[in-house]
Amino acid sequence: MTTLHYLKLERDGAIATVFLHRPKQLNALNMALMDELVATLEELDNDDAIRAIVLTGDQRAFAAGADIMEMADADSTEMLRRDQFAKWDRIRKLKKPLIAAVSGFALGGGCELMMHCDMVIASETAQFGQPEIKIGVMPGAGGTQRLTRTVGKARAMEMVLTGKFIGAKQAEAWGLVNRVVPVEVYLTEAQKLAHEIAQMSPVAVRLAKEAVLKNYESFLLDGLEFERKNFYLLFSTEDQKEGMQAFIEKRPAKFTGK
Ligand code: CO8
Numbered sequence: 001m002t003t004l005h006y007l008k009l010e011r012d013g014a015i016a017t018v019f020l021h022r023p024k025q026l027n028a029l030n031m032a033l034m035d036e037l038v039a040t041l042e043e044l045d046n047d048d049a050i051r052a053i054v055l056t057g058d059q060r061a062f063a064a065g066a067d068i069m070e071m072a073d074a075d076s077t078e079m080l081r082r083d084q085f086a087k088w089d090r091i092r093k094l095k096k097p098l099i100a101a102v103s104g105f106a107l108g109g110g111c112e113l114m115m116h117c118d119m120v121i122a123s124e125t126a127q128f129g130q131p132e133i134k135i136g137v138m139p140g141a142g143g144t145q146r147l148t149r150t151v152g153k154a155r156a157m158e159m160v161l162t163g164k165f166i167g168a169k170q171a172e173a174w175g176l177v178n179r180v181v182p183v184e185v186y187l188t189e190a191q192k193l194a195h196e197i198a199q200m201s202p203v204a205v206r207l208a209k210e211a212v213l214k215n216y217e218s219f220l221l222d223g224l225e226f227e228r229k230n231f232y233l234l235f236s237t238e239d240q241k242e243g244m245q246a247f248i249e250k251r252p253a254k255f256t257g258k
Pocket residue numbers: 024025026028029064065066067068069084085105107108109110131132135138139140141
């Protein structure tokens with residue numbers, strides 16, 4: 001079993017709940033957390049006793065994105081060398097149902113991680129956004145592709161180009177989440193849904209999930225490749241360095257187009 005520093009894991013019969021656990025950084029997804037997450041999800045995926053998985057954070061944040069401190073100084077070559085997206089592809093390939101329970105911030109890579117899940121139960125306090133543009137980059141883990149497919153071009157464009165957040169009711173109306181419930185029950189509602197699915201034939205569930213994803217993911221892979229290349233390219237710009245440094249120094253960024 002993977003040793004957990006940035007996650008917590010609970011099992012309850014046929015379901016497992018994985019908690020992102022870097023509360024002081026709003027569960028920002030650093031590389032070590034992503035390593036643990038992928039290893040843990042794959043272990044659960046291969047465990048015959050587990051039939052559905054819930055992924056959650058805490059009440060303040062599901063996850064506020066990839067860890068900006070880890071990316072701030074990287075250039076395109078370094079980002080390419082890190083090959084972070086190989087891990088995200090492994091999450092995409094999980095066979096068991098993955099349900100996100102979201103409260104607070106689901107931003108940038110956090111929103112993208114949520115969109116890797118098969119279903120989403122949101123608390124009334126949840127906020128969703130792709131704010132990468134404010135730090136001089138763009139979504140890299142599928143945001144431009146999955147968000148567009150789910151909410152439509154005009155809405156995705158506004159979110160991606162302004163970085164503005166949307167609230168839980170808006171996300172529900174746009175089909176980004178299955179439903180919105182009070183903050184006291186968002187996690188138990190997600191776990192209830194996981195238990196319900198865990199009672200079905202696991203082989204039927206696996207093949208049904210695969211078939212839904214066949215539709216959802218048609219044309220997705222080319223788009224993901226395209227997005228990744230553009231994301232890497234932005235790490236050759238001064239605006240990326242300025243945007244991320246401004247975040248770290250807690251000041252507004254000044255972009256020059258270089
Ligand atoms: N990375 C690192 N640290 C973070 C992040 C982050 N994404 N988000 C928050 N933190 C830290 C803050 O630096 C702060 O630390 P400290 O207390 O040491 O100063 C702590 O968490 C609490 O944050 P704030 O003080 O800022 O809390 P506020 O309530 O004032 O604001 C916000 C909350 C609005 C969520 C604000 O923290 C924020 O804007 N965060 C950044 C959101 C963002 O830009 N996310 C996108 C990141 S880029 C990305 O996700 C690209 C993904 C591509 C794929 C990755 C594969 C390589």
